[in-house]
Amino acid sequence: MIKKLKMILSNPFLIFRFIVCKIKSIYYSKYIDKGSNGKIIITNPYITIKINKSKGSKLIVNGDVVINSHIGGTNPIIITLGVNSTLKIDGDFIIGNGVRLAVSDNAFLYFGGKDIESGSGITADSVIMCYKSITIGKDFLCAWNVFITDSDWHTIDNKQHYANVAIGDHVWIANNSSVLKGSTISDNSIVASLSKISNKLYPPNSMLAGIPAKVIKSNISWSRDI
Numbered sequence: 001m002i003k004k005l006k007m008i009l010s011n012p013f014l015i016f017r018f019i020v021c022k023i024k025s026i027y028y029s030k031y032i033d034k035g036s037n038g039k040i041i042i043t044n045p046y047i048t049i050k051i052n053k054s055k056g057s058k059l060i061v062n063g064d065v066v067i068n069s070h071i072g073g074t075n076p077i078i079i080t081l082g083v084n085s086t087l088k089i090d091g092d093f094i095i096g097n098g099v100r101l102a103v104s105d106n107a108f109l110y111f112g113g114k115d116i117e118s119g120s121g122i123t124a125d126s127v128i129m130c131y132k133s134i135t136i137g138k139d140f141l142c143a144w145n146v147f148i149t150d151s152d153w154h155t156i157d158n159k160q161h162y163a164n165v166a167i168g169d170h171v172w173i174a175n176n177s178s179v180l181k182g183s184t185i186s187d188n189s190i191v192a193s194l195s196k197i198s199n200k201l202y203p204p205n206s207m208l209a210g211i212p213a214k215v216i217k218s219n220i221s222w223s224r225d226i
Helices: 004-008 014-028
Strands: 039-042 047-055 058-061 063-069 077-081 086-089 093-098 100-103 110-113 127-128 133-138 145-150 151-156 159-162 166-169 204-210 214-218
Touching: 014 047, 014 077, 058 077, 077 086, 086 100, 100 110, 110 127, 127 133, 145 166
Parallel strands: 039 063, 047 077, 058 086, 063 093, 077 100, 086 110, 100 127, 110 133, 127 145, 133 166
Antiparallel strands: 151 159, 204 214
16 A cells, blocks of 8 residues: 555656545545445546436445446446435445446335455446336446346336346346346356346356346356456
8 A cells, every 4th residue: 555655646647646536536425325334436537427316315335336447448427316216335336437327216226235255346338227126235246238127118008017126146247138127136146148137036056148048057156356
């Protein structure tokens, strides 16, 4: 830590980056509701964050939410909370560039944060749209261009179509996958690239792949770090 601080102080550009990140971190942390014990940490001064909170909405953060840049990306991060909605992050969590989180009126979106892995979070350019309830457990690993939702977002035969989504602890969702309404992905599972999960309960320790996704391997284990 001391060595890193000395390196920053010896380089005017790094000093500028450090100051800007610190100021932005303090500013965006003010969006967190009182009673939380967390904060937002900006690591790239060029990433834009837009947090839109409606009346009665809550942003509860118990841990460090690190705003990260994936391979230099600077697409804006957008967090939109509807009336009386709640976004709760219960531990250290990483949100990458281009991530969009939308929580509708009276809805609840939950992330468990980091536990046994070196990190938990969403890499980049993924979208989570919550109509009623989406819960995601600890040690979540989400790649880029992932879409997660609990609703079709349109009426069919004059009826709304939605069902809660639950993703367990220690789940890895690979790039360009979709998790749709009614899905339950149990603990310690992997969703392979380009897969579609929809309206089904999947057992723990499973490798899921395909459209629609099926269990292609059981009793798996995985780790975030190589």
